[in-house]
Structure formats: structure tokens, C-alpha cells
Amino acid sequence: MVSKISSDAIDADTNQVFFTFGLVPLILLAWRPSRTSSESKGRTVGIVWAFVTGILGGTGNIAFFRALGSGGKASIVAPVTALFPLVTVVLAITLLRERFGTAQKIGLGLALVAIYLLSM
Amino acid sequence: MALVFWGITGITQKLATNRISSALSFVWFAYAMIAISAVLAVLVPIHWHMTAKIAAAAVVGGTLNGLGAFTSFRALESGGKASVVISLIALYPLVTVALAVTVLHEHLTSTQGIGVAIAVVAAVLLSLEPKSSTAKS
Numbered sequence: 461m462v463s464k465i466s467s468d469a470i471d472a473d474t475n476q477v478f479f480t481f482g483l484v485p486l487i488l489l490a491w492r493p494s495r496t497s498s499e500s501k502g503r504t505v506g507i508v509w510a511f512v513t514g515i516l517g518g519t520g521n522i523a524f525f526r527a528l529g530s531g532g533k534a535s536i537v538a539p540v541t542a543l544f545p546l547v548t549v550v551l552a553i554t555l556l557r558e559r560f561g562t563a564q565k566i567g568l569g570l571a572l573v574a575i576y577l578l579s580m
Numbered sequence: 581m582a583l584v585f586w587g588i589t590g591i592t593q594k595l596a597t598n599r600i601s602s603a604l605s606f607v608w609f610a611y612a613m614i615a616i617s618a619v620l621a622v623l624v625p626i627h628w629h630m631t632a633k634i635a636a637a638a639v640v641g642g643t644l645n646g647l648g649a650f651t652s653f654r655a656l657e658s659g660g661k662a663s664v665v666i667s668l669i670a671l672y673p674l675v676t677v678a679l680a681v682t683v684l685h686e687h688l689t690s691t692q693g694i695g696v697a698i699a700v701v702a703a704v705l706l707s708l709e710p711k712s713s714t715a716k717s
Binding site for chain 2: 469470471473474475476477478479480481482483485486487490491492502503505506507509510511512513514515516517518519520521522523524527540541542543544545546547548549550551552553555556558560561563564566567568570571572573574575576577578579580
């Protein structure tokens with residue numbers, strides 16, 4: 461609800477910058493000094509994936525709000541974009557080899573329907 | 581573009597927490613957000629003049645979104661499947677609808693009502709982890 465207030469009043473780029481200010485206190489809370497001085501390969505790879513997550517997430521945020529600001533209808537942009545877990549599910553099955561029980565398969569299908577309906 | 585990028589983040593989050601802690605993952609996720617904002621501040625005009633209410637809403641929105649990102653890193657670190665965790669998180673409009681009804685006394689549309697009912701069933705089914713599944717994907 462608070463994001464709606466700001467995104468209605470300011471452009472996507474300005475929103476992203478102020479949005480980032482809100483992350484600063486969380487960085488201070490989450491940051492811990494490294495216990496080991498040596499950099500393991502796994503740690504470096506993990507850091508790269510975390511950084512890529514931020515780049516993709518932030519760029520996705522800007523793209524979403526720019527789509528809304530450049531004449532895209534919220535009634536179309538919001539429900540379609542909300543289906544992003546579909547991409548995650550497909551990639552998780554193909555790349556991470558995730559497998560599900562019958563109940564979870566039904567749950568995934570229903571979740572996508574619910575996400576679409578709730579974002580309309 | 582947002583659909584694809586946000587969808588991929590579920591996978592990159594899992595790949596990060598398979599190797600490092602959720603706290604460290606979150607810190608580097610936030611560093612990337614800072615990098616994007618720094619690039620934006622250099623390349624495009626940022627409109628710094630706005631009411632205190634709008635500025636506060638944008639900053640608080642960032643904090644709440646950051647908390648959401650942190651909890652998703654935690655869920656993935658504790659063995660949650662990327663597909664299940666991200667699908668559950670994407671049901672967050674359920675909270676918005678609940679707040680709108682209880683706090684703002686708004687009425688549900690029939691579409692939202694059906695969406696809420698399906699979302700509750702979906703959340704329960706998604707939480708039913710098969711016993712044979714592996715913790716780390």
C-alpha cells in the first residue's frame with residue numbers, strides 16, 4: 461500500500477533511488493564481519509549470485525513502474541507481471557531439478573490462478 | 581521484462597543461499613540495488629523535490645520490500661524450494677486484501693473473493709512438502 465502512494469506520485473527512477481534509501485538500515489542490521497579471512501570459491505560464487513539477484517530485481521522494478529508510467533494499462537501490466545513465479549517454476553524444474561508431490565503440483569497451479577486474480 | 585527478471589531472481593536467490601548465508605546474500609542483494617540507484621542518479625534526472633509524505637512512503641516501501649527479500653533468502657536458506665517459496669511470496673496481495681478489508685473497511689470484489697479462497701488452498705497445498713524431497717536443490 462505504501463509503494464502505491466509513492467509510485468503514483470513520482471517517476472520509476474526516482475522511486476528506485478528512494479526505495480534504496482529504505483534498504484540502508486536493513487544492511488546495517490544484516491551485515492556481519494566475515495569470520496574467516498580466506499575467500500572460498502563457493503563464497504565468491506554465492507556473492508555473485510546474490511548481487512545478480514539485486515541487479516535483476518532492481519531492473520525489474522524499474523521496468524515494471526516504467527511500463528505503468530508510459531501508458532501501460534495497470535489492469536494488464538499488473539496481472540501479467542504478477543505471474544513471474546511461472547518463470548521461477550519453469551527454471552527451477554529445468555535448472556535446479558526441483559521435483560514436487562501431487563499436492564504441491566496442484567498448489568502451484570492454484571497459486572498462479574490466485575496471483576492473477578488478486579492482482580486484477 | 582519485469583516478469584522474466586523477477587522470475588529469474590527466484591533461481592539466483594537459491595543459488596546464492598546454497599553457498600552463503602541469507603544475511604550475506606541480502607547484503608550483496610542490497611549492494612546491487614545501491615549500484616543501480618547510483619547509476620540512475622548519474623544517467624537520468626532524479627526529482628528530489630517532493631512532499632515528506634511521498635518521500636517517506638518511498639523509503640518505507642523500500643524497507644518493507646527489503647524485509648520481504650530478506651525473509652525469502654531465509655526461507656530458501658532453510659531448504660525451501662525456489663518454486664514453492666517464490667510462489668508463496670507472490671501471494672502477498674492476500675495480505676493487502678486482508679488489510680484493505682479489516683483496516684480500510686473496503687469490500688471485496690467477487691474476483692478478489694475467489695482469488696483469496698484459491699490462494700488459501702494453494703498456500704496449504706504448497707506447504708505440504710513430500711518427505712522424500714531433498715532439502716537443497
